[in-house]
Amino acid sequence: MTLPSSKTINLINQLNHDIELFIRESVESSFIFEKINGLSNHFEPIKCWEIKGCRKKACPAYNNTDIRCWLRVGTLCGGKAQGEFAKKCETCFACEVFKIVSEDPLRLLYENINTLVFHIKDKGTKLQALAIKDQLTGLYNKHFLNEVIERETELSNRNGKPLSLIMIDLDFFKQINDTLGHLPGDKILMEVGRLLKKAMRKTDLLFRFGGDEFLALLPNTNCEKASNMVMRLLSAVDEWNEINAETYNWRLSFSIGCSTYKKGSDFVETMQAADARMYENKMGKRNKNN
Numbered sequence: 001m002t003l004p005s006s007k008t009i010n011l012i013n014q015l016n017h018d019i020e021l022f023i024r025e026s027v028e029s030s031f032i033f034e035k036i037n038g039l040s041n042h043f044e045p046i047k048c049w050e051i052k053g054c055r056k057k058a059c060p061a062y063n064n065t066d067i068r069c070w071l072r073v074g075t076l077c078g079g080k081a082q083g084e085f086a087k088k089c090e091t092c093f094a095c096e097v098f099k100i101v102s103e104d105p106l107r108l109l110y111e112n113i114n115t116l117v118f119h120i121k122d123k124g125t126k127l128q129a130l131a132i133k134d135q136l137t138g139l140y141n142k143h144f145l146n147e148v149i150e151r152e153t154e155l156s157n158r159n160g161k162p163l164s165l166i167m168i169d170l171d172f173f174k175q176i177n178d179t180l181g182h183l184p185g186d187k188i189l190m191e192v193g194r195l196l197k198k199a200m201r202k203t204d205l206l207f208r209f210g211g212d213e214f215l216a217l218l219p220n221t222n223c224e225k226a227s228n229m230v231m232r233l234l235s236a237v238d239e240w241n242e243i244n245a246e247t248y249n250w251r252l253s254f255s256i257g258c259s260t261y262k263k264g265s266d267f268v269e270t271m272q273a274a275d276a277r278m279y280e281n282k283m284g285k286r287n288k289n290n
Contacts, residue, residue, distance in 0.1 A: 011106055019113070043107050048097045052077075068111070070098055071118050085122040089115060134208040136186060137193030145207050145215065152205075152217055153267050163261040164226040165270055166216040167278040168196070168233075171253040171285070173212035180249065188248060195240060195252075199233035215271075223258040230256055255282035 004012075045065035048054070056062060059076040061069040069075045070092035075082050077095070082088040092098050102108050132144035140148070156163040170176075170192055177185040189212075196206050196214060209215040218226050237252050245251045257278030261270040 008106060015106075015110065015113075043104075043110070046097060046100060048077075051097050051100070068114075070095070070111075071114060073122075086119060089119070134193075136189055137208050138190075139193050139196065139214065140205065140207045142207060142209055145209070148205060148207075148217065149267055152219060153261060155219070156261060157263050160263050161220045162222045164218040164221045164223055165259055165261065165274045166218065166226060166230070167209070167257045167271075167274040168214040168216065169255045169278055169282060170212040170214075171255055171282065176250060184248065184250075188250065188252070191240065191244070192252070195233065195236045198236050199229055201229070204229070222260045226258050226260075230258070253285075255279070255285065257281055 046068065047065065048069045049056075049059070049062050054062070054077075056076040059069075060072050061067045061075045069077065070089060071085075073082060073085050073088060075088075077091070082091070098111075101111050132140055134141045152163055170189075173185070176188055180188075192214070193206075193208070196216070200206055200216065201218075203219055205217040205219075207215045207217075216229070218229065233254070233256075237254065241251045255278050257274045257276065257280065259270045259274035259277065261267055
């Protein structure tokens, strides 16, 4: 019986250490993919662009020894961008670059585990999106709002900075569905999601609160400063109407209300105040038109 070399033993010990760390971090994380970065690789980096004689500098793997091309969606092998990770792997197993890895059983073990880890990460990311996002508009859903509220109010209480909440209602949405039908109504909701994203800052959080109701959380912002976001949204709506009203046979308009959460206050009351101001805005426009 041939005993393994000291190098092999060291690599096996390192592999066990990496797997143990991966398990610990996976257990501690609420979402497994938050912690997964793949197992460390102690082998000589493979330069796929040199092996293939590739000069596609736009490829994420090009001249980057930190990226194994089979673990990165969007690489440009075969003359086109490689898509979903699971489908990409089917072509990678037959690639001459991956076959070089296969020549060393221990290295292949590392890469097979890494491939499994990244596959889990890819699936986990999609599952998270399904769990926290509204599939029609791409905004966060009401279920995820409960988690975010707890986090953001605790942060506001800790740093003493305001947290503004904006309720946004799409006017006459029932008439849109009744007049145009549900499919055009869905398309309009998708357009609304796009307009809202365009008006927000990167730090703002957007939620589809109900069928035609939306909610925005603006950290470190009072209602006076939040008015800048409202103005951006109304400007985007005017622009949309000018370009798309004839195509959709509808003009968009929103009723909007803002309220600010302050340290020690009740968030439900803050939400109710924003909702009441949104309703006042809606009634004011209706009374003006009558």
